[in-house]
Amino acid sequence: MKTIESLGDLKGKRVLVRSDFNVPLDADKNITDDGRIQAALPTLTTLLDAGAKVIVTAHLGRPKGQVNPDYSLAPVAARLAEVTGVKVTLAKDTVGESARAAVAAMSEGEIVLLENVRFNAAETSKDDAERAAFAAELAALADVFVSDGFGVVHRKQASVYDVATILPAAAGLLVRKEIESLSRAVTNPERPYTVVLGGSKVSDKLGVIANLLSKADRLLIGGGMAYTFLAAHGHEVGTSLLEKDQIDTVKGYLATAKANGVELLLPVDTVVAPAFAADAPATVVAADAIPADQMGLDIGPKTAALYAEAISTSKTVVWNGPMGVFEFEAFAAGTKAVAKAMSESDAFTVIGGGDSAAAVRTLGFDESTFSHISTGGGASLELLEGKVLPGVSVLEG
Ligand SMILES: Nc1ncnc2c1ncn2[C@@H]1O[C@H](COP(=O)(O)OP(=O)(O)OP(=O)(O)O)[C@@H](O)[C@H]1O
């Protein structure tokens, strides 16, 4: 991938940077986890120090091509000014009059943040010509392009892909670091190579599981998706999350794992409750004894110990998706146990994805005890699946 250095002397140049500032906000629009903003800083400060005029484009949520103040990047602009210490101007639009005026008025060493790029329907359009026309308007604001929004490099969107075909383009430091770290786990991992998968949606992660059955030595399954696996084993799962239409596929995975010699570990016990609520009474039951009127909301303590042991004896560990409903204290122990085992391990440890990364931070773990915490959810999963990502391949050459 082309580096920022390949763009030459950037003093006085207008540099368009695509960042991923899709951060979680509370009801009062306070940023609850600014990990993605912090992760963007190395590239932004490198460009600011080089005397560039830094124009940042980013999205927040999925406003579906409509201007919607609920999805304004205003909270991000304020935080960006705090953490960079430089002047940050939020343009009222992405490529319109306000954006052009802000860029024309900016000085070297300053940032202009363009308003949510997804307020423009063309950004995510499936029509190549429509996207290209919008990308040309973005490109007209700048001299060169730096792609640094790792969380969106799996999207073939105007501000990620098309603009890189118009302007001289390079990968930012975050995109490089993410690709290097995740590649180390995907190609040639030190073994035993263990992948811990959790979260709520089995269907979203089927492609990854299929791919990992020929790559990983151990697969540890937790979170909401575990119950579809338990059902495939013939266990009753009560009112737990269950994707019935995936049971046959999952049965196939269990057979492939056996045939390939992959250790596929499922919960042996689980924490259940009568309702999905923070104050629901929690009970530990064996994985084959889930009561009909209860739902599994976390892996149980025996499972947590087994998974921690499997992690501690591995040389590469990749984790995506929480082991339980960690947002509720009563169901956070499984996620904490996995995070603790990873943080204490000497292995190359990668946390892939939004919710798991946020879980690690909100549960109070020191980020430096993990080898790499990815800022990308879908993007890191697609890399694990072995897919070519459009926002990466466009930077090669
Ligand atoms: N047993 C369970 N029942 C219901 N929900 C669960 C269960 N275990 C975990 N979850 C929920 O799964 C959610 C995370 O699922 P998701 O698949 O989106 O994870 P992720 O892959 O880390 O996210 P991202 O795609 O942002 O990277 C959490 O909000 C958590 O509360």
Ligand SMILES: O=C(O)[C@H](O)COP(=O)(O)O
């Ligand atoms: O949150 C994410 O994973 C990225 O910002 C991508 O968002 P998207 O799934 O809406 O494209």
